[in-house]
Amino acid sequence: MSSTIVSLPDQSTARIPKVNFITKENGLLSWLLTGDHKRIATLYMISITFFFFIGGALAGLIRLELLTPQADLMATDTYNKVFTMHGVIMIFFFLVPSVPATLGNFLIPIMIGAKDLALPKINLLSWYLYIAAGMLAIYTMATGGVDTGWTFTTPLSTHYVNTNVLTTGLAVFIAGFSSIFTGLNFIVTIHKMRCPGMTWFRMPLFCWAHYAASILMVLGTPVLAITIVLVALERTIGIGVFDPTKGGDPILFQHLFWFYSHPAVYIMILPGMGVISETISTFSRKRVFGYTAVAFSSVAIAVFGFFVWAHHMFIMGISNYSMLVFSLLTMLVAVPSAIKIFNWTFTMYKGSITFETPMLYTFGFMGLFTIGGLTGVFLGAAGTDIHLTETYFIVAHFHFVMVGGMLMAFLAGIHFWWPKMTGRMYPEKISQLAAVVTFIGFNLTFFPQFILGTLGMPRRYAAYPPEFQVLNVFSTAGATILGVGYLLPILYLTWSLKYGEIAGNNPWQATGLEWQIQSPPLTENFAATPIMDHEAYDYEWLEHQKAKEVASVG
Amino acid sequence: MSDSTAIGHGAHAAPVDPHAGGHAEHPPYLRHHFENVEQQADAAGFAMWLFLLTEVMFFGGLFTAYLIYRNWYYPAFVAGSHQLNIFWGTLNTAVLITSSFTMAMGVWCAETHKKKGLVLCLILTFILGLGFLGIKTIEYSEKIEKHHVPGFHYSLQSFLDPDSDAEAKAAGDKPMALDMARHTEVYFSLYFAMTGMHALHMIIGIAILGFMIFRAQAGAYTLGHVTFVENFGLYWHFVDIIWIFLFPLLYLISRHPN
Numbered sequence: 001m002s003s004t005i006v007s008l009p010d011q012s013t014a015r016i017p018k019v020n021f022i023t024k025e026n027g028l029l030s031w032l033l034t035g036d037h038k039r040i041a042t043l044y045m046i047s048i049t050f051f052f053f054i055g056g057a058l059a060g061l062i063r064l065e066l067l068t069p070q071a072d073l074m075a076t077d078t079y080n081k082v083f084t085m086h087g088v089i090m091i092f093f094f095l096v097p098s099v100p101a102t103l104g105n106f107l108i109p110i111m112i113g114a115k116d117l118a119l120p121k122i123n124l125l126s127w128y129l130y131i132a133a134g135m136l137a138i139y140t141m142a143t144g145g146v147d148t149g150w151t152f153t154t155p156l157s158t159h160y161v162n163t164n165v166l167t168t169g170l171a172v173f174i175a176g177f178s179s180i181f182t183g184l185n186f187i188v189t190i191h192k193m194r195c196p197g198m199t200w201f202r203m204p205l206f207c208w209a210h211y212a213a214s215i216l217m218v219l220g221t222p223v224l225a226i227t228i229v230l231v232a233l234e235r236t237i238g239i240g241v242f243d244p245t246k247g248g249d250p251i252l253f254q255h256l257f258w259f260y261s262h263p264a265v266y267i268m269i270l271p272g273m274g275v276i277s278e279t280i281s282t283f284s285r286k287r288v289f290g291y292t293a294v295a296f297s298s299v300a301i302a303v304f305g306f307f308v309w310a311h312h313m314f315i316m317g318i319s320n321y322s323m324l325v326f327s328l329l330t331m332l333v334a335v336p337s338a339i340k341i342f343n344w345t346f347t348m349y350k351g352s353i354t355f356e357t358p359m360l361y362t363f364g365f366m367g368l369f370t371i372g373g374l375t376g377v378f379l380g381a382a383g384t385d386i387h388l389t390e391t392y393f394i395v396a397h398f399h400f401v402m403v404g405g406m407l408m409a410f411l412a413g414i415h416f417w418w419p420k421m422t423g424r425m426y427p428e429k430i431s432q433l434a435a436v437v438t439f440i441g442f443n444l445t446f447f448p449q450f451i452l453g454t455l456g457m458p459r460r461y462a463a464y465p466p467e468f469q470v471l472n473v474f475s476t477a478g479a480t481i482l483g484v485g486y487l488l489p490i491l492y493l494t495w496s497l498k499y500g501e502i503a504g505n506n507p508w509q510a511t512g513l514e515w516q517i518q519s520p521p522l523t524e525n526f527a528a529t530p531i532m533d534h535e536a537y538d539y540e541w542l543e544h545q546k547a548k549e550v551a552s553v554g
Numbered sequence: 555m556s557d558s559t560a561i562g563h564g565a566h567a568a569p570v571d572p573h574a575g576g577h578a579e580h581p582p583y584l585r586h587h588f589e590n591v592e593q594q595a596d597a598a599g600f601a602m603w604l605f606l607l608t609e610v611m612f613f614g615g616l617f618t619a620y621l622i623y624r625n626w627y628y629p630a631f632v633a634g635s636h637q638l639n640i641f642w643g644t645l646n647t648a649v650l651i652t653s654s655f656t657m658a659m660g661v662w663c664a665e666t667h668k669k670k671g672l673v674l675c676l677i678l679t680f681i682l683g684l685g686f687l688g689i690k691t692i693e694y695s696e697k698i699e700k701h702h703v704p705g706f707h708y709s710l711q712s713f714l715d716p717d718s719d720a721e722a723k724a725a726g727d728k729p730m731a732l733d734m735a736r737h738t739e740v741y742f743s744l745y746f747a748m749t750g751m752h753a754l755h756m757i758i759g760i761a762i763l764g765f766m767i768f769r770a771q772a773g774a775y776t777l778g779h780v781t782f783v784e785n786f787g788l789y790w791h792f793v794d795i796i797w798i799f800l801f802p803l804l805y806l807i808s809r810h811p812n
Contacts, residue, residue, distance in 0.1 A: 109587075116587035118597040184604050192597040193587075222608040226615035230747065237705040239743035241619055246704075247627060247737040256615050529589070 005285070005354050005509050008425065014502035016423040020520040035120030036523055040127050041106035042421075047127075048102060049490070051093040051134055056486065058086035063445075063479040066472050071462035079462035080147035081163065085137075087150030088168060092175045093134050095406055096264065099271035100217075101130070101182055103413045104210045106421060108186060110514040110521065111204050113195025113530040118188040119181075126181035133175035140164040140171065149460065151261070154242040154253040158234040165235060169228045176221045176228075179267070183217025186210050197532035204512050204536050205294050209274025212298035216263040216270075216305060224260035227253065254316055258309035266305040268402060269369075270298055272409030273340055276362050279412050280344045282510040283359035284351030287537035290343040297336035297343075304333045314385045323382045330380035337373050341366060356508075357428065360435035361412035368404025368442065372397060375450065390460075393453025396446045404442055411438070411489060418493065419507045423519045424500030430492050438485030444478025511542050583779040595781050602785040606792050609755075613796055616748050620803060623744065627737040629730060633713050634741030635807040636725035637702060639693055643805040646689045647797065653682035654794040661787040664780040669773055672783070676767045679790070683760045690753055697742070704743040710735045745804055752800060755793045762786060 008014070021038045024030075031039055061082050065073040074082070105123065109116055117123050140146060146168040148157040157165050190211050194203070231253070233239045240246030242253045281288045288294055310318055310326040318326075344366060353359070375397040378384045388394060419425050448471040453459075457468050464472070506515040513530060514521075534541040581591060588594040624631045660675030700719075701709035713735035716722035766786065769775065775783045 114587065118587075119601055120585075120587065122601075180608055184601060184608070187604060188597050188601045192593060192600060218604055218608055219611055222612035223615045226612050226751075229751070230615075230619075233743075233747060237703075239704045239747065240739050241623075241743050241747070247623070247630075247740045248743075249622070252619060252622060256618070259615075524586070 003354060004356065005283070005352075006356065006425075006428075006507050007504075007509060008501055008507055009504040011501055014504060016502060016520070017518045017522075019522065020423070020518065021523045022520055024523045033124075035116065035124060037105050037109050037117045037120065037123060038421075038521065038523075040120075040123050041102050043127050044097065044101040044105060044130070047131060047134065048094055048098055051089055052486075054138070055086055055089040055094055056483065058082050058089065060479065060483060062086060063476040065462055066464070067476045069464050069466045069469050069472075074462070076462045077147060080149075080460070081141075081145035083460060084147050084149050085141050085145055088137060088146075088172065090402075091150055091264070091268075092172050093130070093137065095268040095402055096175075096179055097130060097182065098268070098406065098410050099275060099413060100186070100210060100213060100267075101126070103275065103410075103417060104186065104206075104271055105182070107417065107514055108189060108207055108210060109193065110517070110525050111207055111512055112190060112193060112198050113513055113526065113532060114189060114193035115524045115526070117185045118193055119185050122181050123185055126178040126185070129174050129178035129181070133171045133173075133178065136167060136171040136174065140167040143167075151257065152228075152231055154231065154234065154250045155244075158231055158242060166232055169232055173225055173228045176225050179217050180221045183214035183221075186214040187218065190214075195530050195532060199532075201292065201295070202532055202534075202536050204274075205277035205288060205291065205298070206271075206274035208295040209270045209277065209298045212302035213267050213270035215299075215302050216267045219306070220260040220263040220267070223256055224264075227256040227260070230256075251313070251316060251318070254313050255309070258312045259306075262309040262312060263302075263305045265398070265401070266301050268406050270301060272365070272406040272413075273298065275409045275413035275416070276340075276344060276365055278510075278512065279358045279362045279416050280347050281537045282416070282508050283356060283362070284348045284353050285539055286347055286351040287535070287539070288343065289346035289349075290339070291536065293339050294343050297339040300336040300339075301333060304329065304336065308333055308380075311380055311385070314382050315389055327380055327382045327385075331377055334373060334377055334380075337369075341370055341373075355432070356415075357426070357431040357435050358412045358416035360432055361408045361415065361438075364435065364439045364442075365405055365408040365412065368400050368408060368439075372400030372402075372404055375400065388453060390458055391453035392449040392457045392459055395459050396449035396453060399446045399449070404446070408438070411435070414489070414493070416508070417514075418496070419503030420514055420519045420521070422497055422500070423503055424496050425503045425507060426489075426496045426500060427492050430488065434485055434488035434492070437481060437488065441478050441481030441483070441485045445475050445482050446478070448472070448474045448478075509542065511537050511539060516545075581778065583777075598781045598785060599788075602788050606788060609792060613748075613751065616744065616751065617799070617803075620744050620748070623737075623740050624807075627734065627740060630713075630734050630737035631741045632808040633716075633722065633727055633730060633735070634738045634745070635805060635809075636727055637697075637700070637712060637719075637721050638745075638805045639696065639721075640805060640809075642689050642693050643801055646686055647801050649682050649686050649689065650794050650797050653679050653686070654791050656682065657787050657790045661780070661783055664770075664775045664783040667776045667778070669770065669776040672776060673767060673770045676763055676770055680760060680763045680767060683756055683763065687753060687756055687760070690749065697746075702738075702742050704739045704746065708739050708742075710738070713738050748800055748804065752793065752796050755796070759786075759790055759793055762789075 021036055024036075025034075031043065034040060034043075061074070062079070065071065065079055065082075067073075071079065105117070144164055146161075146163045146165055148161055148163070148165060152165065152169065190203070190207055230239075230241055234242050234248075238246075241248045242250050244250060277288050277294060308326060308330045310322055311330045314323055314327075375393070379388060379394060379397060415426060415431060452468055452471050452475075455468065457464055503519050505518055508515065513532070516530075517526060584591055584594060588597070656675045656678040660672050660679060663669075663671035663675055697703055700712065701707050702712070710732070712719035712722050713727070713730050714732065716727035716729055763786075766775075766783070770783075
């Protein structure tokens, strides 16, 4: 039994193609003014990694503070600022753009056989907006930060704090436009730019997942924008829309805010699910089981995702009836998510599974996302939610979904498409080690938090009763391991840019259109417009192609 | 963004020099990543409709807030709406609808390659847009004079003592209890937030119009590539439609028979 599907060209003769999107033009300006989706994806990748590091450093500070029951590392209001900025940066500057703006940007046009996204200038604009917003966020952090939590809860954010709510709000507002433009671009591209023969049901599931996420970006983000505008008006001139002393209602803020921010978690997770569909098929050598069901489950998640927002508000004084309805709807979201998990599992059934790094991260995703999703059902049940909300249980829940789910998927995708993007392989052994370290570190960090939350430790405090210390020490130790797990890929992926093995066109023997072209791709992706004449994930077609190639060479 | 225009053409599997075919085959405005002009126009139009959808969601948040508070504080909303000037509001509606007409004519001129007509239509739209904002300024200054701008200096005088206020008296308002009267501030918050956001869209639109007038004079839109004018037209009509909703919701709350 061969334990790997990797097939690399003969290293003594193989070369990176001389003409590709990286070598096409030189100089800083050729990057900063580019319209090429692959270059913009690269710009995004560098900037996202930068913000991930800032967010990660803040997470490290949080865990260090929580090592001891007293608030001793930093003042309590500093702690408030640290967890707020951790949330703002990780959500708006890492998780939301992570997979779509990097992998999605790079791959969607190639996967559907197009030369570029439909709107290259808008794509570049979205990166500049992202950078402007990110710089503004860092500026607010440097000049005193903000301590409302990433949710900007009124009336705290409008009446009671003197920190940089306005500038942070503006940063989120601008980042929102960046996200709208990315989503809009994807929808237009997928509708209008598919190559001949590329029907909707021949598209890779990666595109379906991004399509669903884009719908959420386009419909949800503007609501966040108007909410921030209203918070800004409330804070500056006191218009009273969210102010109960003037007849306004702070709950309205919650409704508007979560109308975006709940779908936002699906913006974050759906593209990750797209990555998993690709890796699971490639490393099981099988077509994704129930392709149509997986495709529509993405859309179903997007649609249901818009009707569950009030489950963030069960303790905020919404009526019992809306609690009942939103509780039910929340549990319904579990159905399309479960469809995905079961179909991926069936894809592996009787497949030829190999254990390259992307697959290891994929396994991590499936296990951790399932735990994260199931604990979400606990929280969706109104009764248990009232006990568990605002405790570490909820922190553990969304970190299982976001870090255990999305970040694992992001790393799976980065490793999977690294040879396509750079033309070189990452070192396999050390990256497998990194995947395992990440998994262990993750569980050690966040599993104790489920227990802490059930025991009643509240979130967002710098100090806690001494009896919670043991579990917190575990969590901080886990965070340290997790940190190593994230540092390793940065190091070896950078190393591989120069010293990695030449990957060739299709190191994984995968079926997607992106694997049938050179790595790194040409600026225009395809030498001639491709024609899609087979279904997605058709491994027989791939065998046939290879046989033809051999025949023509022989 | 000058990248690979030539190579892009080459990818059409035409082995000839891509420039030999001249503009008959590939008009200069065809971006390299599109197969043909139809696909390009199709994609741009679709993108514009999607963008307008995001705008619907943006204003949707405000309309939701309006819906809720109007149901809660109906008497305050009625009294607040009596403070608005129907004459200016109606005139502004007429101005805006006329500007939509001139814009539509502009799109038609661009499509039929009438350069002079296009420039004229754009200038008219520009002037009408400025006219709308001018009238809006008059209305806003009335509110400022009467301390009806929400915030620190907000005054309840017109609602607690309608006889002291010309507009309230003319509408036959009865004095309101303090508890309801103070909710007129929510009405004016929404009035300023909604018309303010609308005015902001107008200002952006007028700025783009100014740019377009110069480009149109240079003949940019009358050579067959009308996507930009068409999409801007969509934007302008959208802003117009927002006003068509705002006008009755803000000005005409109780002004119906019975």
